[in-house]
Structures are given as C-alpha cells and as structure tokens.
Amino acid sequence: MSSGFAKSTVFRWLGLGMCIFGIVGFLMPLPESMLDNARDIYMAMDEEARAQTSVYDxxxxxxxxxxxxxxxxxxxxxxxVPLPAVALIIGLVQLFFGITPPSRIVASYAHDAVWFIAGSLALSGTFIKYGLDKRIGMLVVRFSGTHVKGMVFGILIGTSIPSAFIGGHAVAGMFLPIIMALYTLTNKTVPAPKLGKLLALCVAYGCMMGGPMAPTGGARNAIMIGFLTDFGIEISFLQWLLMGFLFTLVMAGILAMIMPLIFRPEVRRLDVAAQQLRKDLEKHGKMTRKQYLVGGVMLFVIFLWMTDKTLIRGVLGFSLGMGGIAITGAVIYILMGLTTWKDYEEGINWGVVVLYAGAISLGSAFKATGTSIWVADMIRVVIGPLGMDSGIPLLMLVVLLGAVFTNLVSAGATVAIIGPLVLGMAEQSGTSPLMVGLTLALSTATAFWLVIGTPASSIAYSSGLLTSKDYIRGGMFIWPLAVVVIIGVILLFWIPVLGLPVFE
Amino acid sequence: MWWLFALAVLALLIVVFVLAKRELVTEADSERDEVLREKENWNRHKYMSAGDVTRETERLLKAVDARFADDASLRESLTEVIEEWSEVRIQAFQDRRSWVRRLDENGKDSNPPPESGEHFS
Structure with a gap:
C-alpha cells in the first residue's frame, strides 16, 4: 500500500471535500454578520480599492x-489528495475564485517562514548524512548508566532536545535501533515485553516533547511564525526557545518518573545489555574532521538564530530573518564541500516545503479577507458568556483546542486550521497573539492517544513492541498531565518569570 | 439559517475525523505487520554472521582446489561462484543490521533513518 505523498487521490474523500466547499461557499446563505464585517472592512479601504470591489464581494x-x-x-x-497538492489547491482556489490577487498569492507562498523550513530541512539532512544524530544516541547510552530509570531519562532527554533541532521522525528512526538492542539483549535472559514497550514509548514521547521547544522542532512552528508575522509580531529564535524549553524539560522529568510506573519493566537494571551496546557503539570510533565541521556550522547557524534580533541587528543594522539564516547554513555546507545539491534534491522532501507554504498562504488569506475576525466574533458569541473569550481563560481554551485537535488531525494541520481562528480571537479581544500562538504550538505536542499521532509514534509502533492499547494507556495518564504542564508553564513561567503581558 | 448549515458541516467534519483516523490506523497496522513479517523471514533464513561466511568460503575454496586441481577452468568458475555467494551473504548480513552494529563508511550514514519525512507535523 502506498503511503505519505506517494498516495494517489481517494475519490470519495475528494468528492466530499468538494461538496463541503460547495455547501459552505455557495449553498449556505451569506450570514448578515459577515456582511456587517465586510461593510467595516470596505469602509476602511482607500478610494482606489473601494472602486474595484463592493461590500457584497x-x-x-x-x-x-x-x-x-x-x-x-x-x-x-x-x-x-497528496498533501503538497492540497497546498497548491489552496493557492488555485484563491486564484480562480478571486479571493486573493495573483501577486499576493505568490508573495504568501514565498514567506520567510517557508525559507526557514527549506533551510532547516537542508541543515538537518546534512547533519544526519554525516551520522551526527547517532553521536547523540551514543552519548545517551554512554552517560545514562545501567539503571532502567536512568536509561529512560536519558532516552527522553536524548530524543527531545535533538528533536527540537532536527525533526522528531529522524531522531526516532535513529533511536529505535538503540532501544531494540537494549530490549533484545535483555530479552535473551529475561523475557521483557514491558521493558520493550517502555523504551519504545519513551522514544515516541521524547520526540513529541521536543517539537515545540525551538522553531526548528517542527514545521508547524514555522507556520505559526508565518501567521504571527501577518499579525505584525516578529518572534526571535531565542524568544521561542525561552518560551518552549521549560515544557520539554519538565515533561521529560515527569515522564521519566511516571512511565516506569505505568509500564512496569521486568528488570531494574540493564547492566549486560548496556555494556554490550556500549562496546558496539565504541567500534564507530571517534568523530571525524568532517563531522566536526558539520557540527560547527550547525552551531554557528544556531548562534546566528539566537543573536539575529540583538547582535546581528546591532552590527548590520537589520536582522537576517530565520529563513535567511537557515538558507545561509545550507549554502555554507555546499561551499565547504560537505554536501552537494544532489544531496539536497534527494534528502529534502520538497513536498513538505510546498505543504507548509500552502498552509501559510491559507492563514494569510484568512487574515487578509477578514474571515479570521468574523470567525473570532462568532466563537466569542458562543464562549463569551462562559468568560473564555479573552485573557487567561482564552489561553486555557486554546490549550484544550490544540490538545484535542492534534489527536484528531496532526500537529501541522492543527496549527494551519486553528491558528488563524485563535489569532483572530486574540486580536479581537486584545489578548497577546504571541502568547495565544505559542500556546497553540505547545499544545500540539500532546498527540499521545494514537499510533498515528506523530511520525515518531508510528516509527515506534513499527518496532512491533507496542500495540494500539499501549498508546491509549499512555495517553490516559500523560495527556491530561501534559495539558496541566502547559497551563502551569503559562501561569507560572511565561507571565511571572518572563514577564509576558497577557493583554497587548 | 446559515448556522444550521454550519452545524451540519461541523457534524460532518467530526464523522470524517473518526472515519479517516480509522483508515490511517489500519494503514499503520499493515505497515507494522509488514515490518514484522520481514523480520520473521530473516529469522527463518539460515543465520550466518560475516565471520561464518568467511570461514565457510575458505572451506569451500579449499575443497574446490583439492578436488578440481586438474581442471583449471572449472576451478576458476566455481571459485567465482563461491566468491559471489560470499559477497551476497555478507551484504545480506550487513543489510539486516541496524546502524548500532553496522559501521559507517567514510563518515557517511550507512543506514539512514527515514528522510525529511512526508508528514504534516
């Protein structure tokens, strides 16, 4: 069975999607409130723009x-439909139905956030090509001791932090052989299926936790950066890192304590397995000169990202943007002879770049046409009486929406679909769009319930150590806990420690 | 009136979510089963490490040398067949190893994880 982007069109879903478009776009009566909002937008236009349109249009x-x-x-x-094609359909619908002028559609696909995704994929591709991700795995095995709890903590930290920079699926793919070796070597003497489950789930959860830590942790973060830019908010790499790191570290610590209680492993120590594994890993030898160079360039890029809005702006008088810096790193790798364009062609899934460009374009159209404001108004009518339409209650609502939705669709789709709506609500209610946006990004790291929750979950599932029930069992405990941790991070860290204002 | 349409569409979306999730889980299940089947097939094959293959190759080559000392052409052909078999078995042995027990070549990743990923993550 073909999967991912290789899938061909499933006609029944395609038909249903088109029907929905027809129903909402043509059969549904035009709401009076939408006309009112359109009137406000029309009145705010300049003479020239007004001459070309009407309130009804x-x-x-x-x-x-x-x-x-x-x-x-x-x-x-x-x-x-293959998702990159959906991304192109987004632009085509805007074009053919006159939603957005052609020149603006093209501009929305060429956002700095799209450059950032392309550059980040190129950087992580080179990082993986030289096996530097494996060096992280080796470090974890070397320093995690032989106690199961130590190993679990090591795996959680060792998967989550790299996932913040090179993508969870790659980290999961690299860590799976490590935990399989630990499990197989232990299983030879003591049957240990629960140990296998524990280690495999730690890989899946660790990769999930790392996603929101840094902008590079998942392209959903880049989508949110793109949306925020449309709202006139420029978030730096360092600022995102400051807001995201605590959730990752706290969750890693809590999971290290709780996971061995949920999946009680048959053994407490992994002396023989860990020693054997270390022996095997030592055969890989020391890091090569090229590996040092690749690591050095990566660190340089991270340094540029972190100082872009301070040091770089101070020196150059302008900031380079996260996308510009990512592409700089990717080009440096080529100039230094560490990689080739062919490698980028083969190692980067350009469909992913197109997919996220389309998602950002959809968000831009939402903002530019005023749809986000109208939807926000409608949602406020429903939740207003509950007092959840602004400030901290709105943030709580966003956490819940994100945490539920990410289990229904995917992290990227959650941000692409809900992002423009909740940012519109933030704008309407005067709540900080930055806090609302980051809250949504953070809450998408809670897809614990299903084997297909994240790519890393599917990779861990393919090991054969887990069943669907294991994910549900883990989700029952971890999902509510993660929601509480996110709320805790907002209330106890973002507001009092980082001093972020809830209202603009 | 419009909100009736909106509610109907929302209800439809929820049904679609549930049905689509089921389909995707079935897909993940079949992918997992495929991996497990492949592993089982490996286990069914006669297990030979690289060292085992080398030893067996030497034994066979010695036997060929001893038995076909007077037929150079046949000896050469058999030697070629045995060496090719040896290469294939060693390659198969390497292929089934994960990166943990398989050394990198020229500092490059010899057993790469899934590339940049076809995911909406």
Missing part, C-alpha cells in the same frame, strides 16, 4: 475563504 470572499478552510480540513484529515 468582500463578504463573498470571506465566505469562500471559509469554504476553502472547510475543504482543507477534510483533505488534511483524510489525506484524500
């Missing part, structure tokens, strides 16, 4: 954008 553009979002939800959830 403005409202129709909002309705069609809403229809486009509904269709995309179907396509993202079902993968009815």
């Amino acid at each position: 403005t409202a129709r553009r909002m309705q069609l954008t809403l229809a486009l979002l509904a269709m995309c939800v179907i396509f993202f959830a079902t993968e009815a």
Whole structure:
C-alpha cells in the first residue's frame, strides 16, 4: 500500500471535500454578520480599492475563504489528495475564485517562514548524512548508566532536545535501533515485553516533547511564525526557545518518573545489555574532521538564530530573518564541500516545503479577507458568556483546542486550521497573539492517544513492541498531565518569570 | 439559517475525523505487520554472521582446489561462484543490521533513518 505523498487521490474523500466547499461557499446563505464585517472592512479601504470591489464581494470572499478552510480540513484529515497538492489547491482556489490577487498569492507562498523550513530541512539532512544524530544516541547510552530509570531519562532527554533541532521522525528512526538492542539483549535472559514497550514509548514521547521547544522542532512552528508575522509580531529564535524549553524539560522529568510506573519493566537494571551496546557503539570510533565541521556550522547557524534580533541587528543594522539564516547554513555546507545539491534534491522532501507554504498562504488569506475576525466574533458569541473569550481563560481554551485537535488531525494541520481562528480571537479581544500562538504550538505536542499521532509514534509502533492499547494507556495518564504542564508553564513561567503581558 | 448549515458541516467534519483516523490506523497496522513479517523471514533464513561466511568460503575454496586441481577452468568458475555467494551473504548480513552494529563508511550514514519525512507535523 502506498503511503505519505506517494498516495494517489481517494475519490470519495475528494468528492466530499468538494461538496463541503460547495455547501459552505455557495449553498449556505451569506450570514448578515459577515456582511456587517465586510461593510467595516470596505469602509476602511482607500478610494482606489473601494472602486474595484463592493461590500457584497468582500463578504463573498470571506465566505469562500471559509469554504476553502472547510475543504482543507477534510483533505488534511483524510489525506484524500497528496498533501503538497492540497497546498497548491489552496493557492488555485484563491486564484480562480478571486479571493486573493495573483501577486499576493505568490508573495504568501514565498514567506520567510517557508525559507526557514527549506533551510532547516537542508541543515538537518546534512547533519544526519554525516551520522551526527547517532553521536547523540551514543552519548545517551554512554552517560545514562545501567539503571532502567536512568536509561529512560536519558532516552527522553536524548530524543527531545535533538528533536527540537532536527525533526522528531529522524531522531526516532535513529533511536529505535538503540532501544531494540537494549530490549533484545535483555530479552535473551529475561523475557521483557514491558521493558520493550517502555523504551519504545519513551522514544515516541521524547520526540513529541521536543517539537515545540525551538522553531526548528517542527514545521508547524514555522507556520505559526508565518501567521504571527501577518499579525505584525516578529518572534526571535531565542524568544521561542525561552518560551518552549521549560515544557520539554519538565515533561521529560515527569515522564521519566511516571512511565516506569505505568509500564512496569521486568528488570531494574540493564547492566549486560548496556555494556554490550556500549562496546558496539565504541567500534564507530571517534568523530571525524568532517563531522566536526558539520557540527560547527550547525552551531554557528544556531548562534546566528539566537543573536539575529540583538547582535546581528546591532552590527548590520537589520536582522537576517530565520529563513535567511537557515538558507545561509545550507549554502555554507555546499561551499565547504560537505554536501552537494544532489544531496539536497534527494534528502529534502520538497513536498513538505510546498505543504507548509500552502498552509501559510491559507492563514494569510484568512487574515487578509477578514474571515479570521468574523470567525473570532462568532466563537466569542458562543464562549463569551462562559468568560473564555479573552485573557487567561482564552489561553486555557486554546490549550484544550490544540490538545484535542492534534489527536484528531496532526500537529501541522492543527496549527494551519486553528491558528488563524485563535489569532483572530486574540486580536479581537486584545489578548497577546504571541502568547495565544505559542500556546497553540505547545499544545500540539500532546498527540499521545494514537499510533498515528506523530511520525515518531508510528516509527515506534513499527518496532512491533507496542500495540494500539499501549498508546491509549499512555495517553490516559500523560495527556491530561501534559495539558496541566502547559497551563502551569503559562501561569507560572511565561507571565511571572518572563514577564509576558497577557493583554497587548 | 446559515448556522444550521454550519452545524451540519461541523457534524460532518467530526464523522470524517473518526472515519479517516480509522483508515490511517489500519494503514499503520499493515505497515507494522509488514515490518514484522520481514523480520520473521530473516529469522527463518539460515543465520550466518560475516565471520561464518568467511570461514565457510575458505572451506569451500579449499575443497574446490583439492578436488578440481586438474581442471583449471572449472576451478576458476566455481571459485567465482563461491566468491559471489560470499559477497551476497555478507551484504545480506550487513543489510539486516541496524546502524548500532553496522559501521559507517567514510563518515557517511550507512543506514539512514527515514528522510525529511512526508508528514504534516
């Protein structure tokens, strides 16, 4: 069975998606409130813009954008069409239905965040090509001791922190052989299926936890950066890292304590297995000169990201942007002869870049047409009486929405679909879009319930050590805990320690 | 009136989520089963490490030398066959090893993890 981007069109879902587009875009009566919002937008336009449109046309553009979002939800959830094609459909619908002028569609696909995704994929591809990810795995095995709890903590930290920089699926793929070796070597003397489950889930969860730690942890972060830029908010790499690292570290610590209690391993120590594994890993020898060079360039890029808004802006008088820096790193690798363009062609999935460009374009259309404001108003009508339409209650709502939705679709789709809506609510209510945006990004790291929750979960599942029930069992305990930790990070760290204002 | 449409669409979306998730889980199951089947097939094959293959190759070559000392052409052909068999078995042995027990070549990743990923993550 073909999977991922190799999938061909599933016609029943394609048909349903198109029907939904037709229903929302053409059959649904134009809401009066949408016309009111359109009137406000129309009145705010300059003379020249007003001459080219009308209140009704403005409202129709909002309705069609809403229809486009509904269709995309179907396509993202079902993968009815290869996802990069969905990304292109987003632009085409805007073009053919006159939602966005052609020049603006092209601009929305060429966002700095898209450069950032492309550059980050190139950087991590080179990092993996030279086996530097494996060096991290070797370090974990070397320093984690032989106690199961120590090994679990080591795996959680060793998977989560690299996942923040080179993507969870790659880290999971690298760590799986390590835990398989630990399990197989132990299983030879003591049957240890629970140990296998524990270690495999730690890999999946660790990779999940690392995602929101840094902008590079997942392209959903880049989508959010793109959305925030549309709201006039420029977030630096360092600022994201400061807001994201605590969740990752706290969750790693808590999971290290709780996971061995949920999946009680048959053994407490892994002396023989760990020693054998270390012996095997030592045969890989010391790091080569090229590995040092690749690592050095990566560190240089991270340094540029972290100082872009301070040192770099101070020296150059302008900032380079995260995308510009990522591409700089990717080009340096080529200039130094460490990689070739062919490697980038083969190692980077350009479909992913197109996919995220499309998601950012969808968010831009939502903002530009005023649809985000209308949807935000409608949601506020429903949740307003509950007092959840602004400030900290809104942040709590975003946590819950993100944590539920990421288990239904995927992290990227959650940010792409919910992002424009909750940012619109933030804008309408005066709540900080930065806090709302980062809260949503953080809450997408809670896809604990299903084997297909994240790519890393699927990779861990393919080991054969886990069943679907293991994910549900883990999710029952860990999911509510993660939600509490996110709320705790917001209330006890972001607001009092980092001093971030809840309201603008 | 419009909100009736909106509610109907929302309900439909929820149904789609559930059905689509089921399909994706079935897909993940079949991928997992494929991996397990492959592992089982490996286990069914006669297990020979690289060292075992080398020893067996030497034994066979010695036997060929001793038995076909007077037929150079046949000896050469058999030697070639045995050496090719040896290469294939060693390659197969290398291929089934994960990166943990398989050394990198020229500092490059010899057993790469899944590349940049076809995921919406």
